[in-house]
Amino acid sequence: xxxxxxxxxxxxxxxxxxxxxxxxxxxxxxxxxxxxxxxxxxxxxxxxxxxxxxxxxxxxxxxxxxxxxxxxxxxxxxxxxxxxxxxxxxxxxxxxxxxxxxxxxxxxxxxxxxxxxxxxxxxxxxxxxxxxxxxxxxxxxxxxxxxxxxxxxxxxx
Amino acid sequence: xxxxxxxxxxxxxxxxxxxxxxxxxxxxxxxxxxxxxxxxxxxxxxxxxxxxxxxxxxxxxxxxxxxxxxxxxxxxxxxxxxxxxxxxxxxxxxxxxxxxxxxxxxxxxxxxxxxxxxxxxxxxxxxxxxxxxxxxxxxxxxxxxxxxxxxxxxxxxxxxxxxxxxxxxxxxxxxxxxxxx
Numbered sequence: 244x245x246x247x248x249x250x251x252x253x254x255x256x257x258x259x260x261x262x263x264x265x266x267x268x269x270x271x272x273x274x275x276x277x278x279x280x281x282x283x284x285x286x287x288x289x290x291x292x293x294x295x296x297x298x299x300x301x302x303x304x305x306x307x308x309x310x311x312x313x314x315x316x317x318x319x320x321x322x323x324x325x326x327x328x329x330x331x332x333x334x335x336x337x338x339x340x341x342x343x344x345x346x347x348x349x350x351x352x353x354x355x356x357x358x359x360x361x362x363x364x365x366x367x368x369x370x371x372x373x374x375x376x377x378x379x380x381x382x383x384x385x386x387x388x389x390x391x392x393x394x395x396x397x398x399x400x
Numbered sequence: 401x402x403x404x405x406x407x408x409x410x411x412x413x414x415x416x417x418x419x420x421x422x423x424x425x426x427x428x429x430x431x432x433x434x435x436x437x438x439x440x441x442x443x444x445x446x447x448x449x450x451x452x453x454x455x456x457x458x459x460x461x462x463x464x465x466x467x468x469x470x471x472x473x474x475x476x477x478x479x480x481x482x483x484x485x486x487x488x489x490x491x492x493x494x495x496x497x498x499x500x501x502x503x504x505x506x507x508x509x510x511x512x513x514x515x516x517x518x519x520x521x522x523x524x525x526x527x528x529x530x531x532x533x534x535x536x537x538x539x540x541x542x543x544x545x546x547x548x549x550x551x552x553x554x555x556x557x558x559x560x561x562x563x564x565x566x567x568x569x570x571x572x573x574x575x576x577x578x579x580x581x
Contacts, residue, residue, distance in 0.1 A: 352564065357441035358520060361434075367431070367490050373492055374401055395403075
């Protein structure tokens, strides 16, 4: 989505090219004429060298048109609102404690504060002080990574 | 017995779906699950003075600081009977020797953050008793599974909130929410 929006943003790229040792055709001609010029002036031409002519980009400047600036602002707004809404809608993250009847619940809605769920600590009845206690039961948890649902099933004899 | 639990997360609450199956040859009465909800790493919900920890008394929220606490075997722990089950307190709850004379007519316990704009609350449709421990900051509303015949299974749901809002917001929401049977 980000890539698509970036491509929609009309950013005009101007590349300013300069040459380090760029010589125009005229300057090449004048250079080639140097031996003759030297002889005509009574001198001796000792060295002839030809400079390579190449172009090299010294700097790349990005210029934004007014329209592009508006698009960029809209893009930034959309991205920030997307992030905010995503944060609002993130569900509580459940993290079971392996082997124990305990699950940690992290709430993005409440600044990632972590709460503990003892589920349960004890199961009892009128006849039994407890039929299952957290210290006696070894729990195997399953987590559905798509939905975030955690589950367990265990037997106590 | 077998115990099945499914925890379904949402943005600001989780639903607990619990099933207990009686594999014995005797009937079990007033079966309960002692579910704990604690602010493990949620310092805003620290409230050892119980000024921001509430239960329902006569239809209104009441801070536990204004209830009579009975010093039991373990300091900081308090048991509150629920009005319709005062005659059926399980031996597990009695063993704490910390049952307050104040009774609740609700099935929830809630804590408000020190900022006043968020709450954690444990709720169920029918609580057998309520409990809190100021040492750990935890709150409990023990869901009542009723009587379970041999080979029978009973499923109960509870909802635990970790939400933004005031105490009044929580009560409105609790009243509006329909917990599944």
